[in-house]
Amino acid sequence: MGLPVFISTGQSNNPLKRELEQQLVEQLSADPAFDLTLVANLYDLSPAGPALTAMGEVDKEMLVISWFYSRGAHWILDRNGIHGQVGEIELEIENDDEDEQDEDEDQPEEEIYRVIDDRPLPDREIFCLNMKASEQADDFVEEARRIAQLVLNKWIQGNPDPEQLARFQQPVNQQAAAAVPTLETDAARRWYPVIDFSRCTNCMECIDFCLFGVYGVDRAETILVEQPDNCRKGCPACSRVCPENAIVFPQHKSPAIAGAQVDLGGLKIDLSLLFGKPDAADEAARERDEQLVLAGRSPVSNDDAPLEKRQANKPSAPADELDGLLDQLDELA
Amino acid sequence: MSDVLVFEMGEFPAEFPRTFHYAANHMWAHRGDDSWRFGFTAYAVRLLQDVYFLDWNFDAGVPVQQQQEIGSIESKKAESSLYAPISGELTEFNQQLLSDPSGINLDKYGQGWLFEIRPVDDNTTADLMTAENYLDHLEEVWKVTQRTIKGQLG
Numbered sequence: 276m277g278l279p280v281f282i283s284t285g286q287s288n289n290p291l292k293r294e295l296e297q298q299l300v301e302q303l304s305a306d307p308a309f310d311l312t313l314v315a316n317l318y319d320l321s322p323a324g325p326a327l328t329a330m331g332e333v334d335k336e337m338l339v340i341s342w343f344y345s346r347g348a349h350w351i352l353d354r355n356g357i358h359g360q361v362g363e364i365e366l367e368i369e370n371d372d373e374d375e376q377d378e379d380e381d382q383p384e385e386e387i388y389r390v391i392d393d394r395p396l397p398d399r400e401i402f403c404l405n406m407k408a409s410e411q412a413d414d415f416v417e418e419a420r421r422i423a424q425l426v427l428n429k430w431i432q433g434n435p436d437p438e439q440l441a442r443f444q445q446p447v448n449q450q451a452a453a454a455v456p457t458l459e460t461d462a463a464r465r466w467y468p469v470i471d472f473s474r475c476t477n478c479m480e481c482i483d484f485c486l487f488g489v490y491g492v493d494r495a496e497t498i499l500v501e502q503p504d505n506c507r508k509g510c511p512a513c514s515r516v517c518p519e520n521a522i523v524f525p526q527h528k529s530p531a532i533a534g535a536q537v538d539l540g541g542l543k544i545d546l547s548l549l550f551g552k553p554d555a556a557d558e559a560a561r562e563r564d565e566q567l568v569l570a571g572r573s574p575v576s577n578d579d580a581p582l583e584k585r586q587a588n589k590p591s592a593p594a595d596e597l598d599g600l601l602d603q604l605d606e607l608a
Numbered sequence: 609m610s611d612v613l614v615f616e617m618g619e620f621p622a623e624f625p626r627t628f629h630y631a632a633n634h635m636w637a638h639r640g641d642d643s644w645r646f647g648f649t650a651y652a653v654r655l656l657q658d659v660y661f662l663d664w665n666f667d668a669g670v671p672v673q674q675q676q677e678i679g680s681i682e683s684k685k686a687e688s689s690l691y692a693p694i695s696g697e698l699t700e701f702n703q704q705l706l707s708d709p710s711g712i713n714l715d716k717y718g719q720g721w722l723f724e725i726r727p728v729d730d731n732t733t734a735d736l737m738t739a740e741n742y743l744d745h746l747e748e749v750w751k752v753t754q755r756t757i758k759g760q761l762g
């Protein structure tokens with residue numbers, strides 16, 4: 276039994292993307308270390324459809340290869356009842372400010388409540404690879420084999436079954452490569468948020484902000500995406516108002532909204548504000564108004580009544596150097 | 609008089625049927641019973657070349673304003689946002705193109721149509737050009753277009 280691998284094909288007919296998918300199918304299906312299944316675009320899969328059902332039946336480690344950031348893919352699966360630990364991967368989109376992030380890791384993390392603290396995940400890991408991370412199929416095959424080796428060691432706990440080991444060490448296909456199961460090839464396009472519960476603090480900014488009934492709470496009063504298909508196509512506004520950057524729209528063109536790894540402290544200083552871009556709250560309110568108008572309803576925001584801060588009585592943290600810098604920027608503007 | 613006007617984009621002859629109207633954002637417009645059908649002109653398709661992916665920001669049945677961002681496109685040569693050519697109610701998107709956008713390349717003035725808009729009133733469509741006027745417009749923008757492309761290629 277090999278590592279279950281799901282390749283999720285993208286929506287674009289770009290021949291470069293199609294070729295990468297095809298090469299991965301050919302190489303991974305020919306390798307007995309993997310049990311490969313092909314599914315349509317992960318984000319579009321219908322909730323109880325054959326693809327998600329098959330993925331839900333896997334109760335141990337698995338690898339999902341899609342066109343989404345690994346964080347986006349992980350929480351799409353979580354929203355569909357496919358839970359697991361985040362499997363660490365070594366093939367990610369290169370981050371320009373990697374040095375900066377390393378510095379942050381040295382600092383002790385603040386003790387903030389996260390929804391995930393009350394929601395222990397099963398002990399199995401789900402590994403999510405993003406096909407945007409490389410143009411070379413070999414990079415993915417190499418990473419998939421590294422993960423398969425890691426997982427096999429975990430499964431056998433240093434106690435190899437000779438047959439299992441032989442299968443892994445001998446990448447020779449015993450079945451026809453053409454026999455790759457394919458589930459849900461023509462999923463209709465969907466648009467909805469997914470919540471990263473390792474960041475979400477259950478602050479309820481999103482449920483207050485969204486006027487389309489996308490969000491709800493469960494019996495334990497924890498936020499959830501209750502009616503994903505109520506979401507307004509193309510609108511990522513709730514993601515902008517989330518103080519923890521916990522709301523992911525995996526299909527959005529802006530990496531920060533689509534689930535690219537960013538610091539919890541927020542994004543790098545963006546000088547666009549200085550140069551006339553509306554700030555995130557204003558932009559979110561404008562996007563929400565556009566969607567209200569599109570839905571035949573009345574806009575709710577106006578310039579005289581800016582968004583109220585839900586946690587208005589929360590004590591403000593002492594100003595740090597960054598605040599000073601931002602004040603200077605404010606003065607410039 | 610020929611049914612088709614031709615604009616030379618370098619060596620490439622881009623053709624524009626006289627039976628259509630044209631919007632400044634390089635979409636053709638064709639009047640139906642109570643709405644107008646829009647698609648990319650030969651000029652736009654030549655610049656895009658093979659279209660790989662088309663996406664709309666919302667589902668049909670909503671009011672749009674002229675120049676409102678309504679979707680995006682990925683092709684062999686470009687990625688771009690798309691904007692409404694006129695104001696009105698966007699009544700229909702060509703669903704066929706969502707699964708296979710190559711219709712835009714195969715039959716741009718027919719099966720490759722993009723969407724239909726029911727104009728607010730006749731004034732809304734007053735800015736649409738005849739083929740002759742569109743050709744004048746192209747004479748003006750062609751140099752700028754070339755500069756833009758060369759600029760982005762470095």
